Amino acid sequence: MSEIQLQIDGKVVKATEAMTILEAARSAGISIPTLCNSEKLETYGACRICVVEMESFGTPRLVAACVFPVQKDMVVKTRSERVDRTRKMLLEEMLAHAPDSVELQKLAGEYGADKDRFEKEASFCILCGLCVRYCAEVKKKDALGFVDRGAKREIAFIPEIAAQECWNCKECFPLCPTSALQAAYVLTEALAFPAEKHKQQR
Ligand code: SF4
């Protein structure tokens, strides 16, 4: 794998071509916020909070650091007026779904996001997919998935699998950036009312 150099926040960083901007930044001790990323899981690119400004042969543009690969001589800014404005907007949208999330509130404080900007649609889920992917990729159980579309999209446990697997596992709960208790509630609901959650789709 060939080694390249790029610049992140004015610092020259060495990376290999297969790395993402997020990996290169972390290897240089530069922090970028993430909500749907985990080293244990395949990259998903759902939350976009890792947005950074990137310039490589042309106009700077915004890209998701967790999915975008590094390139030789690329110039990356992890904070800029554009980046901060985008993160602020994303956080305000996510807070409409999960207003009590401690992790979101912490980021909101950093980026000046107003948790009351958008009307509350409290599903408590920001669709990061960490729980769903952890169960599928690490546990190989597929005990939960996403149901419905658009604003109604949410996670649901598959009662038949959950009844066998979940109470002794619950490893997905602490991964949730909004509320582990919400996952516990959804699991309890699935086991108590198994007929209501049958529209699973990944
Ligand atoms: S329940 Fe939590 S971990 Fe699962 S998709 Fe929603 S926000 Fe992510």
Ligand code: FES
């Ligand atoms: S951490 Fe990059 S899109 Fe979520």
